[in-house]
Amino acid sequence: MFDIKWIRANAETFDRSMSRRGLGPQSAALLELDDARRKTVADMNALQERRNAASKQIGQAKASGDEEKFKAIMAEVGSLKDEVQALEDKERAQTEALTDALLQLPNLLRDDVPDGGSEADNVERGNYSEPTQFNFAAREHWELGEAAGHMDFETAAKISGSRFVVLRRDLARLERAIGQFMLDLHTQEHGFTEVSAPLLVREEALYGTGQLPKFSEDAFATTDGRWLIPTSEVSLTNLVRESIVDAAELPMRVTSLTPCFRAEAGSAGKDTRGMLRQHQFWKVEMVAVTTPDKSDEEQEYLLSCAENVMQKLDVPYRVLRLCAGDMGATMQRTFDIEAWLPGQDAYREISSVSVAGDWQARRMNARYRNKDGDLDYVHTLNGSGVAVGRALIAVMENYQQQDGSIRIPDVLRPYMGGQEQIDGPA
RNA sequence: GGAGAGGUGGCCGAGUGGUCGAAGGCGCUCCCCUGCUAAGGGAGUAGGCGUCAAAAGCGUCUCGAGGGUUCGAAUCCCUUCCUCUCCGCCA
Numbered sequence: 001m002f003d004i005k006w007i008r009a010n011a012e013t014f015d016r017s018m019s020r021r022g023l024g025p026q027s028a029a030l031l032e033l034d035d036a037r038r039k040t041v042a043d044m045n046a047l048q049e050r051r052n053a054a055s056k057q058i059g060q061a062k063a064s065g066d067e068e069k070f071k072a073i074m075a076e077v078g079s080l081k082d083e084v085q086a087l088e089d090k091e092r093a094q095t096e097a098l099t100d101a102l103l104q105l106p107n108l109l110r111d112d113v114p115d116g117g118s119e120a121d122n123v124e125r126g127n128y129s130e131p132t133q134f135n136f137a138a139r140e141h142w143e144l145g146e147a148a149g150h151m152d153f154e155t156a157a158k159i160s161g162s163r164f165v166v167l168r169r170d171l172a173r174l175e176r177a178i179g180q181f182m183l184d185l186h187t188q189e190h191g192f193t194e195v196s197a198p199l200l201v202r203e204e205a206l207y208g209t210g211q212l213p214k215f216s217e218d219a220f221a222t223t224d225g226r227w228l229i230p231t232s233e234v235s236l237t238n239l240v241r242e243s244i245v246d247a248a249e250l251p252m253r254v255t256s257l258t259p260c261f262r263a264e265a266g267s268a269g270k271d272t273r274g275m276l277r278q279h280q281f282w283k284v285e286m287v288a289v290t291t292p293d294k295s296d297e298e299q300e301y302l303l304s305c306a307e308n309v310m311q312k313l314d315v316p317y318r319v320l321r322l323c324a325g326d327m328g329a330t331m332q333r334t335f336d337i338e339a340w341l342p343g344q345d346a347y348r349e350i351s352s353v354s355v356a357g358d359w360q361a362r363r364m365n366a367r368y369r370n371k372d373g374d375l376d377y378v379h380t381l382n383g384s385g386v387a388v389g390r391a392l393i394a395v396m397e398n399y400q401q402q403d404g405s406i407r408i409p410d411v412l413r414p415y416m417g418g419q420e421q422i423d424g425p426a
Numbered sequence: 427g428g429a430g431a432g433g434u435g436g437c438c439g440a441g442u443g444g445u446c447g448a449a450g451g452c453g454c455u456c457c458c459c460u461g462c463u464a465a466g467g468g469a470g471u472a473g474g475c476g477u478c479a480a481a482a483g484c485g486u487c488u489c490g491a492g493g494g495u496u497c498g499a500a501u502c503c504c505u506u507c508c509u510c511u512c513c514g515c516c517a
Contacts, residue, residue, distance in 0.1 A: 041476050045486045052486085056445090058497045074497060081497095088487095095475095244436060369436080373455075375473080 001362040002102050004034045017108045020115060020324040030101060037094040044087040051080045103213055106329035107359040113333050116323025122336070127318035128311060131340045136402045140343030141393040142274035145171060147404050147425045151275070162272070163264060163279045170422040171392075174408070175282065177415030178395065179257045179388045182284040182309050186385055190305045192255040192286060197235035199258055200226045205238040208364035210330035210356075217265040220279075228261035233382040236287035241364035245378055250368060251290035251298055255385065257282065275389055276348065282388035288381040291368065292358065295379035299355040302383040303335050306351045309386050312411045315394045316340035318347055332357045337386065339394040350390045353383030 007014050007027055015025035054077045114123045132138075145151025150171040156164040167175055186192040206212040206227055211219060211234065220228040229235055236254050245252065260283050271277035286305060290298045303319070310317045322334040331354035338347035358377035361367070370376045399407040404424025408416055 038476065041486085045476060048486055052498095055498055077497060246436090369454090373471090375436095 001359060002105060002108075003362065004030065004098065004102065007031065008034070014108070018105070020109055020113075021106050021327075021329075022117065022325060023106070026105065030098070033094065033098045033101065037091065037098055040087060040091045040094055044084065044091050047080060047084045047087060051077060051084055054080065103207070103363075107210070107332050107356060109324055109327070110333040110355070112321075113327065114321060114323040117325035118323075119326045121323040122320040122326055123323065125319040125321045125335065127316070128307065129314075129316045131316050132342050132398045134342060134400075134402075138342035138345070138397065139400060139404070140274060141341075141396040143343070144396050144400055144404055144406065144424070148423065149425070150422075153275075160279075163277065165275045165278060170416075170419070173416060174395070174412070174422065175388060175392050177412045178313075178391050179282055179284060180415050181312075181412055182385060182388070182391075183255060183257045185309060185312065186255045186284065186286060186305060190253075190286075190308070192253045192305075195236060195239070195254045195256045197232065197239070197256055197258070199229050199232075199235070199261075201229055201234055201238070202226060205234055205241070208238050208241050209234045209360050210363065214329065218263050220261050220263055229258065230262045231260050231283065231382075231384075232256045232258040232285040233287060236285060237289075237360055237380050237382060238364060239287075240289050240361075240366040240378065240380075243366060244375065245289065245366065245368045247291065247368045247370070250378070251288050251294060253286065253288050255284060255286050257284050257388070259283075274393070276393060278389060281390075284385045284388060286383045286385040289366070289378050290381070291370070292376070292379050295355050295357065295381060298379075298381050299333065299335070299353060299383075302381055302385075303337075303353045306337055306353055306383050306385045309391075310337060310339065310350070313391065313395060313409050315391075315398050315409075317350065328352075328354070330354075330356055330359065332359070339390065339398075341394060341397050342400070343397045348390065350394060351384040351386040353381075355379065355381045 002014070008031055011027040011031070015027050018024070018026045054073050058073050058077065114121060116122065139147075142151060142153070145167075146153075148171075150168040152166040152168065153164075156166045159166075183194060187194045200222065203212060203225065206219065211230060219230045222228065235258070236256060239254065240252070259280055261280055262278075264277060264279060267277060275281075286302055288298050288302060307317075307319070317337050317339045320336045320338060322336055327334050334352055334354040336349050337351035337353070339350040340346075341348050357379055360380045361377035366378050366380070367375045368378050395409060395412075396406050399409060401407060401421075401424070406422040406424075408420055408422065413419065
């Protein structure tokens with residue numbers, strides 16, 4: 001959500017950002033709406049002032065017993081009332097129209113976000129180790145899992161439909177181990193506070209983080225008007241909604257391990273095989289709330305935390321600086337971490353680390369008191385740390401052995417009762 | 427599901443149809459005082475919008491939200507959302 005006053009003062013910057021997002025210039029239409037609104041406000045205020053003054057005189061007239069004056073002013077106020085009412089209605093409608101328009105707009109882009117229209121234009125920012133090499137043909141995760149009998153899409157389809165999976169035995173445990181490991185890493189080494197927050201949220205929470213109003217088709221709604229979270233970014237970021245955060249408590253860093261639910265509308269036919277793209281998956285999320293001057297470095301910090309997960313798992317990855325056309329609407333700058341998947345012979349997204357600036361904070365009305373003692377909006381950031389389902393895939397494919405067994409990364413063994421590998425087909 | 431209570435400033439909390447954006451307290455800021463600290467004394471301290479280059483000032487709106495009664499509503503009425511308590515049910 002944008003501050004219309006900021007748009008008026010920075011129309012060019014604003015329009016350039018929108019253009020880079022593939023939208024036309026937006027400021028002119030918005031400012032026109034706002035000009036009309038402000039004119040109404042001015043008229044309304046003037047009338048209200050007259051009404052208020054007249055009301056006071058009525059009180060005085062009545063007190064002094066001046067019946068004639070009393071009636072005269074009453075008459076004036078009577079007509080003023082309707083006019084004021086009309087202007088108030090007009091003002092409300094105009095403000096609502098402006099707010100609705102502002103709510104639709106994507107976030108600003110930071111200057112260092114590369115231009116580009118698709119993922120092809122993302123810029124590599126660095127990587128960690130070379131792609132894993134095998135002296136046998138690498139299998140995809142679902143081949144490994146189905147062959148060993150602990151990854152079952154058929155049964156999942158009977159229960160829930162496509163894009164669901166049933167994991168059994170060691171693989172179910174490995175999924176749990178990955179989540180536990182990452183959560184412990186963030187809480188014990190990275191300074192995050194673990195949070196267990198709702199998975200079912202009000203519509204307002206999704207407006208706050210920006211999934212609504214534009215992306216309702218991506219999430220699942222319940223029959224009572226609530227929504228299943230598409231990411232715990234929603235629950236965690238909204239922790240500060242409608243509040244004034246104590247500046248001494250910033251940066252606030254929270255993390256949680258939760259299921260995420262996504263409708264995946266519009267990705268029909270994409271990644272249909274395996275568990276890369278599911279309607280339900282586990283994810284460890286990191287959310288940070290900080291002051292505006294600290295959000296850039298905070299994003300670097302979140303990225304380093306996510307990278308640390310990958311390094312400890314010892315899975316090859318690269319970091320991308322997402323281009324304008326590939327970025328989500330709610331963020332100002334995004335770094336993706338892509339894990340190397342030998343079975344696919346490709347890097348695939350496993351984490352996304354973004355800074356939203358004050359865009360979400362304005363929607364949530366989340367503020368803090370700055371050094372001058374004035375209220376200002378906080379900056380919010382989030383990053384996957386990392387997606388559990390995809391980490392499971394990455395571990396399976398990178399740690400696979402010729403016989404279809406899978407070695408267990410060192411850091412996960414404590415969470416697997418010391419087990420060193422998951423056996424392949426019997 | 428049944429019955430009840432309540433939503434007021436950063437927080438707690440008082441509040442009667444008018445002079446209330448709102449007592450008091452806490453917190454915070456500044457000043458005074460004491461060698462330092464603690465304690466004490468004094469002053470200040472809601473937010474949004476509009477106007478303004480900006481600040482000040484001025485105007486206006488806001489006591490959950492929306493509507494109504496009234497010359498006038500935090501206060502009365504209606505609707506609605508939310509929170510809490512008790513009972514029932516339940517992991």
